[in-house]
Amino acid sequence: MCTVCGCSGATVGGEDHQHGHGHGHDHGHGHDHTHDHDHGHDHPHGHGGHSHSHDHGDHGHGDHHHAAPGLLDYGAGPARAHAPGLTQTRMIEIERGILSKNDGYAAANRARFGRDGVFAVNLLSSPGAGKTTLLVATLTALAGRWPVAVIEGDQQTSNDAERIRATGAPAVQINTGKGCHLDAHMVGHALESLPALDGGVLFVENVGNLVCPAAFDLGEAKRVVLLSLTEGEDKPLKYPDIFATADLVLVTKADLAPHLDVDRAAIDRALARVNPAATVLDVSARSGDGMAAWLGWLEAERRAALTALAAQAEARASALRSAVSG
């Protein structure tokens, strides 16, 4: 991992990413986004989805985030259980999430998506669950209906981006090298290589992995986790972290059901244990079954997201107008 900018030595678009060019990613960590996520915690029952980055530990400490790291002398402040002794040591209060750097980049990505009206979807699954196949079928079905782009994450090769580009959609491949997940900083870089996507949909296909990507907010609006029918009914129980963060779970390769001894209801039970709020849809990119429901979900969520953005913009315009007339 690069200790200058924090990126994991990833390459974007197959070329080595250069660290020396001052790409202005010091966007101040956008700490106010932690408040957004507090909301998600307080009302996990209120809406079908739940926010994503709240797993990162920033919540509940919002009051501390705005202060510069405080300097606490022994005996003067909350030195807690630490005995100061006679050494020249002092306490530095930090109170920030370990992944706050990633969360800052994610907030910047989210702000950018909000500004451009982009509906961003983070697609996660184990390797081979069918993320790329689903995307190819999705892009083909959308057939230019909205501006779309894809960010592909893999440890090596640009095979997936090439499959996406074959549909006519712009795609950027991020090779994470040793990395096991995409982070928000990589996604921010990848966005620079994509055309403007105003009002469109960005699909981010994460590195195939049911563990690590769960903790890394990319700035997406929704998380979609794929579980292929061949993977076993208890995957959500074995890898709860990733399924717990899903807004939508797609049970893929549904066309294989007649050939498998899969207890489909057991998958629902396992998902309900881990994430009672997630929507679950069965889909087969191969046969096309379930594609309409998946596309319908996309359309409805995109509409809701853009409608919310429009309402915010109108409220802002109204506030500005009354400031002018007042």
Added chain:
Amino acid sequence: MHEMALCESLLLAMEESGRANAFTRVRRVRLEIGRFAGVEIEALRFGFDVVTRGSLAEGAELVIQEVPGRGWCFTCNETVSLDHRLASCPSCGGDRIQPSGGTEMTIKDLEVE
């Protein structure tokens, strides 16, 4: 899960703090790790030793405070405490629970010189 990446983030945060607060050595780091954060504490300790080698935090003591789990029970309509992610609701015995706390991964403070 990605304990090495967490340790690298942690080291970056300590180095940033070192520049901001003019210290060159970290003696002790205190973290809060939630029960549901998906962090393997032993792997985190191992990663910390590896990642901090040769840095301002080499040899620093890593103090980890575990934060208990909480979840929202859809049946009881309230927040309940949970021992593990797949635990049933201690009130109603139901399984419809959304973890809502215990996912923290926070750097609390540093003891520096």
